[in-house]
Amino acid sequence: MNTTQRFDEAEPSSSDHSPVNQDKHAQNPGLNDALVSRPASDAVTSATGPAILELVDVSYAYSKGGKQILHNLSHAFKPGLVYAITGPSGAGKTTLLSLISGLTSPTGGKVLYQGKDLGKQDRYDFRSHDIGVIFQSFNLLPALTVTENIVLSMDASGKKFNKPKQEIALDLLEAVHLPKEYANERILHLSGGEQQRVAIARALSYDPKIIVADEPTGNLDLGTQRDIMDIFARLAHENDKCVIIVTHSPEVAQESDEVFPLAPLRRNKPTSALRPAASGRH
Numbered sequence: 001m002n003t004t005q006r007f008d009e010a011e012p013s014s015s016d017h018s019p020v021n022q023d024k025h026a027q028n029p030g031l032n033d034a035l036v037s038r039p040a041s042d043a044v045t046s047a048t049g050p051a052i053l054e055l056v057d058v059s060y061a062y063s064k065g066g067k068q069i070l071h072n073l074s075h076a077f078k079p080g081l082v083y084a085i086t087g088p089s090g091a092g093k094t095t096l097l098s099l100i101s102g103l104t105s106p107t108g109g110k111v112l113y114q115g116k117d118l119g120k121q122d123r124y125d126f127r128s129h130d131i132g133v134i135f136q137s138f139n140l141l142p143a144l145t146v147t148e149n150i151v152l153s154m155d156a157s158g159k160k161f162n163k164p165k166q167e168i169a170l171d172l173l174e175a176v177h178l179p180k181e182y183a184n185e186r187i188l189h190l191s192g193g194e195q196q197r198v199a200i201a202r203a204l205s206y207d208p209k210i211i212v213a214d215e216p217t218g219n220l221d222l223g224t225q226r227d228i229m230d231i232f233a234r235l236a237h238e239n240d241k242c243v244i245i246v247t248h249s250p251e252v253a254q255e256s257d258e259v260f261p262l263a264p265l266r267r268n269k270p271t272s273a274l275r276p277a278a279s280g281r282h
């Protein structure tokens with residue numbers, strides 16, 4: 001487990017095209033196939049390898065009000081693990097997710113992606129290829145169908161895929177345990193839990209290395225919550241993704257490999273205590 005603090009704000013990204021992700025236009029290797037069919041015994045983890053994302057003395061103050069939210073946070077996020085960012089309301093969890101996903105830049109310190117300063121990379125490119133974000137409100141387009149929502153993200157990524165996007169979308173539905181009959185259903189006709197699964201499928205559609213989710217199990221029943229967590233665990237442990245989840249749920253924190261608790265800045269100084277993986281897997 002982990003103890004830390006928080007950070008950042010929303011400003012346009014700089015566009016220094018660092019050669020960070022050399023394979024970003026490579027063919028999609030078929031994450032969905034692996035996620036559907038790979039037996040648990042084949043689990044792969046590179047959790048002992050280098051960090052894919054790193055916070056280095058990250059601080060953040062919103063320009064409006066100037067209140068500092070995060071102060072000198074440092075932490076390494078590795079592929080192959082599920083991380084839970086926890087903390088009371090207002091501690092800065094969503095702010096931290098904005099920094100990690102390149103939506104905002106720290107006002108102090110750096111976020112490194114594959115060892116290089118994210119602030120000096122093309123953050124649009126990062127967001128459309130390298131990180132999949134699952135928002136609390138899903139952010140799906142209600143007038144479009146399930147498949148159309150997924151394919152839209154694939155189109156926006158500019159990646160080449162090794163089979164038709166519609167087929168990949170169907171495989172992704174299977175991966176998130178949504179019946180294929182839902183493919184042509186409009187988003188508005190789906191329940192909250194079903195929309196959450198579509199949001200996950202969409203985030204996976206261009207095979208990002210990092211997946212972040214803001215309260216992905218909020219308002220879901222326990223069975224659905226467990227299933228969603230199982231999907232995230234398989235993405236990390238079998239597909240070597242770095243999964244970062246913001247949650248208020250003790251169950252979700254318990255099922256993650258590492259917990260990164262944020263304390264409100266005014267009350268507590270930054271800390272760096274880590275909780276060991278719940279399962280002892282790593």
Ligand SMILES: Nc1ncnc2c1ncn2[C@@H]1O[C@H](COP(=O)(O)OP(=O)(O)OP(=O)(O)O)[C@@H](O)[C@H]1O
Pocket residue numbers: 062064065069087088089090091092093094095096
């Ligand atoms: N755009 C903004 N401008 C100024 N202050 C903001 C802005 N967005 C958030 N804040 C403040 O930053 C602090 C952290 O907000 P944030 O949403 O990151 O917390 P959180 O831990 O995700 O909370 P919750 O669990 O309630 O979602 C809060 O005090 C909030 O009022």
